[in-house]
Amino acid sequence: MTIPRAAKTLRRTRIQEEKEEQILEAALDVFSASGFRGSTIDQIAEVAGMSKPNLLYYFRTKEAMHRALIDRVLYTWLEPLRAFDAEGNPETEIRSYIRRKLEMARDFPRESRLFANEVLQGAPHIEDELKGPLKELVDEKAEVIRAWAKSGKIVKCDPYHLIFSIWSTTQHYADFDVQVRAVLGQEHSGEGRFEDAARFLEQLFIGGLRPPDPLGG
Amino acid sequence: MTIPRAAKTLRRTRIQEEKEEQILEAALDVFSASGFRGSTIDQIAEVAGMSKPNLLYYFRTKEAMHRALIDRVLYTWLEPLRAFDAEGNPETEIRSYIRRKLEMARDFPRESRLFANEVLQGAPHIEDELKGPLKELVDEKAEVIRAWAKSGKIVKCDPYHLIFSIWSTTQHYADFDVQVRAVLGQEHSGEGRFEDAARFLEQLFIGGLRPPDPLGG
DNA sequence: GGATAATTTGACCGATTGGTAAACATTACA
């Protein structure tokens, strides 16, 4: 007698690992492109190259697939913010945070869109993650920024809105990619646009956060 | 004999105007919350308070409703950018553009999310609008900004990425509202966050774009 | 090689999807 679903075995088969990987890869494709409600199991099955019941053998429901995908991607997604270092020099820390976030927008646009879709539609599946781990991490980093502002290393500003603005400007290039391409036209839609964006954003944030020079020169 | 659908009459009835208004209002609610694929006619019908076939009497298909909604909202949505004035003072123009965009994020979050959903999912229904009217408008305003930079009124920078960064930072407060609220927590989630955002963004952009003082003081 | 467990699939289910047909109700207007 075969106990239903892969979840029952504690040890995971080679096949299980491969297939689950395959499925989550396909799920990322589909969920990031259509959001949870707009995606169908059949679509994912087709992209994954297997039958629908076969998908459901590894993940009991559509929600379970989505959940697994979120869990796997969330940690990686917060890496850049986690790397944000209190000991470092404010200018170089902010500069490299922007760089890293832009690289992620370039290299992992599907992951970015997965979360964007989710949050945009009210975050029905990740509310806990937002109010829990995410908020805690942001609170911690905001404290660092606040200290920098207090000691005059950067201009006095609201650290939360600073973080929001770095998130939004960088992720924009993944989430709104088609709009960026449409506006830039063919001539500037190559991969060079990420370099242009990096140059602009670094200039904007470094310039905008530079503390007023007390000596006036 | 009743010729099917409202579209046939050139003159529109009072009832037609009222009902179409009602429907589009409901459609904005639903489409902005779930995206096109994730929304159903039944949902819209329920929000609009009428039967599904009645909706379909006024708009033949789900796509037609979406199309009509986009058309109605797009013009308004671009108002702030259109108001961007070449003759004005760069600092006050950028400042008030940010203000206006933030006000729209606050007062018309559904409209913002409608477009965000659409663009995020590949803009299958508004590609032409992006490559046509939007691009033209942005090109025109970018030329203004480029002239400002050339004459030293603002720092030398890529005008397109400047516009993108204003779009993304301001719309972030509408599109990612739940995330912003989750991170800020209860204490800072009141309407005051828009004032905080405005203060921060103005400081960031004005500071980041201020031309280097040639006299060093 | 055979038993056993793990994997895969085709057929199918009830619910929901976008949309239609036609009868019915209401409005506008002469």
Next chain:
DNA sequence: TGTAATGTTTACCAATCGGTCAAATTATCC
């Protein structure tokens, strides 16, 4: 007030949805 046009609803359709089931196939291990 009558009647033709407009507006609304009930009942329904085929397609697709998320998900199940049992049978068939394949991998594993002695």
